[in-house]
Amino acid sequence: xxxxxxxxxxxxxxxxxxxxxxxxxxxxxxxxxxxxxxxxxxxxxxxxxxxxxxxxxxxxxxxxxxxxxxxxxxxxxxxxxxxxxxxxxxxxxxxxxxxxxxxxxxxxxxxxxxxxxxxxxxxxxxxxx
Numbered sequence: 123x124x125x126x127x128x129x130x131x132x133x134x135x136x137x138x139x140x141x142x143x144x145x146x147x148x149x150x151x152x153x154x155x156x157x158x159x160x161x162x163x164x165x166x167x168x169x170x171x172x173x174x175x176x177x178x179x180x181x182x183x184x185x186x187x188x189x190x191x192x193x194x195x196x197x198x199x200x201x202x203x204x205x206x207x208x209x210x211x212x213x214x215x216x217x218x219x220x221x222x223x224x225x226x227x228x229x230x231x232x233x234x235x236x237x238x239x240x241x242x243x244x245x246x247x248x249x250x251x
Contacts, residue, residue, distance in 0.1 A: 145203055148203075150164065153210070154208065159208055164206055164238050176201070177201070181200030184198070186216040204218070214247075215248075217244050
């Protein structure tokens with residue numbers, strides 16, 4: 123799975139550089155090979171980090187370990203957008219962290235987020251193919 127996420131990370135990097143957002147923010151990438159992904163794919167500590175980026179009084183400091191020449195050592199986010207980006211076989215969706223957590227709470231019968239539902243609640247949908 124890590125190799126696939128890495129591959130998706132490369133795809134997402136190219137896409138976001140070609141389609142830069144208006145505001146800086148954080149993006150947690152997830153991937154599935156089916157038309158749904160379990161809500162549990164996003165762990166509690168990942169949700170907490172994203173919510174701190176968006177609403178935390180102290181903000182969130184991230185150590186950048188990419189090793190890319192010229193990249194800063196740290197990034198700091200406060201009152202910034204925080205998204206989960208999910209790659210499905212048909213494309214990927216960018217969903218605000220709060221929208222994702224609300225959908226998880228509302229989804230009593232389902233334990234996963236389908237591609238069709240993700241497209242409805244997404245901030246942005248990018249279809250591949």
